[in-house]
Amino acid sequence: MVNQKRVIQFKTPVYVEERGTAVGPKEGSGPLGHGFDYVFPSLLCGEKDWQTAEKKMTEKAITYCLHKQRLKDNHLDLFIAGDLTNQSTVSSQIARNLHVPFIGSYSACATAIENCIVAGMWINGGGARHVLCASSSHIGGCEKQFRFPIEFAQQKPDTAQTTVTGAGAIILGRHQSMIQMTEGLIGKVIDLGINNPYELGAAMAPAAADTLLTYLQETEQKPSDFDLILTGDLARSGSEIFKKLLREHGVIVSENYDDCGVMMYGTNQQVLAGGSGAGCCATVVFGHIFNEILANRLKRVLVIATGALHSANTVQQHKTIPCIAHAVVFERRGN
Structure with a gap:
């Protein structure tokens, strides 16, 4: 593993051995719905509360991951997971049943990519061969915790985002596959x-811009070196601010740029500015984007996941919102 200031190059190859996704009904009926492994027909997923529903959804994504790779729990060296519930309760409850060494993580909506970077470092350091990562979010649980219960008819501005009900799981390891994770960059809090x-979206855009500009400067690459530069989740309002900040530094992203929060839903789904949540980037990347790479429609993708590091208490205290953006590069290997 080589560290060029902040960019991490994984010298021991780190491959995407398998992935699994599970989403709620609104996500399943969106433009990317066909690319998810499982779509739950209701938000409760057959359970009695939002947290248990999110746990079931994440377990479903993990099950698809393990079954497709034909692995069992005891084949895993490490489990890295995080979610948006207080103290990452959902992830801890899943770890309780897996009986695998567990690292709890949190970078809000950037958790999925943080997990990938940490897993890559473990694999490069020789401490693990197969690492399972998962992240999730649920609109019912997040609205209750951060805003108001969804039963409360609250008017929101157009810049607000809709929490994605979804979970993504991925197994990273040394076994060669068609998708390799080649580089990573841990973001700074801005x-x-x-x-x-x-x-x-506006709060997170500067963190995303800082991460991209740092990556381009340290690696001496250009936006055109990628088939896709993907943020998650700035949504519509944040994406425009992100592009504006880049233009101020002489960097243009347009045709090869998109955002997970924008991609997740159709324009007729009434989600305001777009999607967000720890399950948004995870499901879009591990589902749709990996499908595109395997189909040879994408070969090199830079994913910049953004997270707003606030809490219900800091919002009530009118504190400003610190944000972060982590990045990884996924590349297609083979023909």
Whole structure:
């Protein structure tokens, strides 16, 4: 593993051995719905509360991951997971049943990519051969925790985002596959001074811009070196601010740029600015994007996952929202 200041190059190859995704009904009926492994017909997923529903959804994604790879729990060296519930309760409850060494993680909506980077470092350091990563979010649980219960008819501004009900799981390891994770970059916390939880796209955009600019500078690459540069989840309002910040530094991203929060839903689904949540980037990347790579429609993808590191308490105290953006590069290997 080579560290060029902040960019990590994985010298021991790290491959995507398998992935699994599970989503809620709105996500399943969106433009990417056909690319998910399992779509639950209701938000409760057959359970009695939101947290248990999210746990079941994540377990479903993990089950698809393990079954497709024909692995059992005892073949895993490490489990890295995080979610948006208080103290990552959902992830801890899943780890309780897996009987695998567990690292709990949190970078809000950037958790999935943080997990991948940490897993890659473990594999490169020789401490693990197969690492399972998972991240999830649920609109019912997140609305109750961060805003208001979904039964409460609250008017939201157009810049607000809709929490994705979804879970993504991935097994990273040394076994060669068609998708390799070649580089990673741990983001810095950046605070623009925004304290409005309905302006998360604007709050996170500077962190995403800083991560991309740092990556391009340290690796001496250009945006055109990638088939796709993907953020998650700035949504529509944040994506425009992100592109504006890049233009101010002489960097243009347009045709080969997209955002997970924008891609997740159709324009007729009434989701305001787009999607967000720890399950948004995980399901879009591990589902749709990996499908595109395997189909040879994409060969090199830079994923920049963004997270707003606030809590219900800091919002009530009108504190500003610190944000972060982690990045990884996924590349197609073979013909």
